[in-house]
Amino acid sequence: MEYQFRELEKKWQDHWKKNKTYQVPNVSDKPKFYVLDMFPYPSGAGLHVGHPLGYIASDIFSRYKRLKGFNVLHPMGYDAFGLPAEQYAIEHGVHPAVSTAQNIDNFRKQLDNIGFCYDWEREVRTCEPGYYKWTQWIFLQLFNSFFDRDQQKASSINNLIASFEKNGTAVVGTRAGVEAFTAEEWKAKSHKEQQEVLMNYRLAFCGYGEVNWCEALGTVLANDEVVNGVSERGGHPVVKKKLRQWYLRITEYADRLLKGLDEIEFSEAMKEMQTNWIGKSYGAEIDFNIQSEKATDRKLRVYTTRPDTIFGVDFMVIAPELDYIDSITSTEQAAAVADYLAFVKSRSERERMAEKKISGVFTGAYAINPFNGKQIPIWISEYVLAGYGTGAIMAVPCGDERDFKFAKHFNIPITNIIGDAFNGEEANPTKDAKLENSDFLTGMVMRDAIDVAVKKIEDLGIGTRKVNFKMRDAAFSRQRYWGEPFPITWKDGVAAPLTEAELPLLLPDVESYSPGPEGEGPLANIPEWVSRELETNTMPGYAGSSWYFLRYMDPHNNEAFCDRKVSDYWGQVDLYIGGTEHAVGHLLYSRMWTKALYDLGHIGFDEPFRKLVNQGMIQGSSRFVYRIQNTNKFVSKGLKDQYETNALHVDVNIVDGLELDTEAFKKWKSDYADAEFILEDGKYICGAEVEKMSKSKYNTVNPDMLVDKYGADTFRMYEMFLGPVEISKPWDTKGIEGVHRFLKKFWRLFYDELKGKMWNEETPTAEELKVLHKAIKKIEEDTERFSFNTAVSAFMICVNELADLKCHKKAVLEQLIVLMTPYAPHISEELWSLIGNQGSVLDASYPKYEEKYTIESSKEYPISVNGKMRTTLNLPVDISAAEVEKIVLANEVVLKWTEGKPPKKIIFVPGKMVNVVI
């Protein structure tokens, strides 16, 4: 009986489906465990071998936990709204709902091939009304709440209104854009005025933001669609345009998002990325009087983290966007300033940030240093960003590298306030130097002077201590079609939420997917939509993905996004697996949504993911052929330098290692049907390079092909065998044979092709039990710490050893099957049933490691002389140090190396080693 993987895998996949083996109840006596994969965007290209890496890891862990007696929630779904489907619709006229559904069907088939244990009854698709009804509902929760800074939590907007009616802004305080008012003043405001005030508090709010507007395409472009000030597609001019946009007030959660990191198991690198993104800094805002030829009582407000360097300020730099530039620019400089502003306006934010060349212009105005009356020139430069701090900085060239370069470039004299610590060649950003030329700060160490300076600034009333965040509020609208409609109507410029009963607000069909007038989305082209005064923007991709892990718990609930009892049972995601590319986007947004839902009492936990494991990226290993210019001749790599050639990507699937299958190449594309080859040693050798796996580079490897050739179990184990899950590495199909051979060898412990049934009911020997229990221990430990590659290796060792012992005993093999189940579920089910068990092996219990089988009475000790290993000695484990000394010193190898010299010291570490020092 052979290992017929195709038949048995199909048989068991059908069996699992028919018996609903993977259906998980919401009520159970077992402890719960929630394993989640980042759900995929169902792209038209389908799965490549990089996608399932994390899915396999989570599948193994889910099955492992199930065998360990947990009720395991392990669902899958689709992040189904998104731009590619809309772009496809524009180009091919296919409704995004149709192409998305097709892509999902394709994904599902590919996933099913690999034999995952998802509970498909719980599948979610973010684009379905039953799902996005609740995305809209949560949006309304955010719209109808504000962040209570005293309580540090979200609270109903009605509480805010009540507070305004009673106390004005006295209790909750003002916000940017809100002037303080009394209760009476609040009551005197019109409805519209009141709503405008409330908008400055809502967690989901409407404001104005700049977007990349391309007039020719009539649409808004993403940063990376803009290159050199023109659109990537078509090369049309792009300008910045202010558009009404929705935002989420995530900045209010900045501190809690930071603090929450202490309670969750994310990698340090991941936590650091989030911390940097949030970018909390401590400093001060300082007001400077402005001296300009135009009369102004405006102050220049700067934000600095280094108020201790106030006497080293040689110039000020303000962002080109600041609205008061006109009011301070001198007549002489007006033309230069206007030119510079026009130059900056033509540049995308990304270009400005990437720019290394120094540029800027003097305004002709000065700020006055409040401590010494010094005139400080005010410059404009694109390296200062309007969105951060106050959009203005005080420049200290001796302490800041950018300021230093700017000063050098424009010949601005540099004041040294740190004496020898500044060498005039480069800035020194130290905090440990002693201040000089700094009036009341002179002689102080900078680190200590920061606080002294801030106190003085506050005492003089010219500034305040200030905590700043780099993070900005999250833009939450897109001028697109294929996304969730906002449940908002606009009446007289006031946003009014729909009622819960009106949800879901269905995404209507459109005639055309092209943009509406004035940069609005396609929904603005629908007369009925516009006449209902509905919002024409849609929500961005991350709306649906910010809370999907909650919907899996209770996916068919029509009364709530998730029943509170159910979310109390399942709680946090215990293990979340996905790529690092979502480090700051998705993972921050879903953390914020979770906190808001928690604050409003809808769920009982405020961090969504207890533990995160990042899977590494599987890169592609591209292959190249070299075509001789203007011919259809291809020259092998070793000979290519003799010709003028162009390197062309060739499909990796028709290359064996580096050797091209020339016949397959001719068939690959009609252009190459009559290709000729210049071979070396009778072979055509390709070039190779590691790149991102992508269809356009012809370096994708489709899992379906490998599953078909070797089976799902081999594929699963091979992906794990490649190396640690979190490491990125290029895909190489070469080694898969080894894993396949291993499974065949495993099978042969039970059945031999010629001899038939091999397994028997004999009693295992001590040696056999030792092999088994060694494996149990290693595999259990490795699985627990997500070291799946070493676990696969342990399986191989175990099977090799059992084969060497000719052990075919059911008592041993039966336990090995259970151990294998998470990794190779199909073959395990088959063998489990063949050796006479009823039911699924998943309902078996995990083997229990028993130390008594693996205890050794002696150990092979390495014996070193002066730290170099010279020999080994087999010694009893309970030997005493004195005995070891005696035996070792009498050993002839040791005697040879000590050359008769007396040992200075003998180090004996029981269970480890012996070292003789002479």
Next chain:
RNA sequence: GCGCAUGUGGCGUAAUUGGUAGCCGCGCCAGACUUAGGAUCUGGUGGAGCGAUCCGUGGGGGUUCGAGUCCCUCCAUGCGCACCA
């Protein structure tokens, strides 16, 4: 530029707290069975040397009885962030 991570045979990798470097697999070499093998099985395989032995975890230095592992420094690669004041 800043931050983080990683450098081990021809290749993917292993070595969990500092204690026998190279487990497991690929590839390669030899052999068995075969009309044949890109099937299967057995043995070998870090480098140099006939050998005893020596050299070896990116380079250099250090701590230690002992370093792939810890510290310093330099180099290389990958990833992330990017004029963040």
